[in-house]
């Protein structure tokens with residue numbers, strides 16, 4: 704949210720953007736672009752405003768310390784990433800790289816494991832190559848929302864020495880608002896709106912090219928990969944309350 708916008712106003716603005724996109728492109732493949740290009744752009748713009756005057760982040764290219772944590776994503780993010788992987792696969796295959804295989808291998812280790820288990824097993828994200836994220840331009844909002852002021856603290860936390868990381872509050876706050884508004888608008892539009900574990904849901908989307916269209920038609924096709932800690936009813940009630948406050 705820009706400095707002049709409250710969190711509620713920003714939620715309302717984002718919700719309106721997504722609602723219009725869903726009305727315009729319901730059931731069509733273009734819906735993914737319409738939802739996510741707006742989400743990513745507004746996330747970047749608002750984080751930039753919110754971070755004005757704050758200390759510099761300590762994240763840098765080549766550091767993937769936090770990329771062993773469980774990543775969750777909404778269905779549009781999962782299907783957009785599956786499209787991206789299909790598009791880049793022929794080029795990567797010439798170098799002997801298969802992101803599909805890497806996702807499948809990671810999923811063998813992570814399938815069915817909760818967030819705390821994932822901290823223990825420290826399975827690297829399948830998209831890290833030489834310390835960088837190879838799907839950076841389409842990475843989920845969950846990844847965009849984690850930014851640290853102290854990479855030494857990240858490394859210490861990763862090795863279990865400390866449990867507090869000085870994450871950037873604006874990144875986490877804006878990610879939460881951008882994603883919650885998206886989930887609320889998906890719900891209002893009759894589309895599955897949960898958060899899904901990335902490796903499992905992505906493998907499903909890569910294995911079955913028809914899943915995206917079925918999701919666009921309103922089926923909850925990724926349900927088996929849904930994260931279990933989130934109380935859907937509670938979340939839905941919060942969305943309804945936010946919309947009431949916002950109206």
Ligand code: SF4
Pocket residue numbers: 767769770771774828829830831835836837838839842843846
């Ligand atoms: S998608 Fe990219 S940023 Fe997110 S955990 Fe994987 S490597 Fe890290």
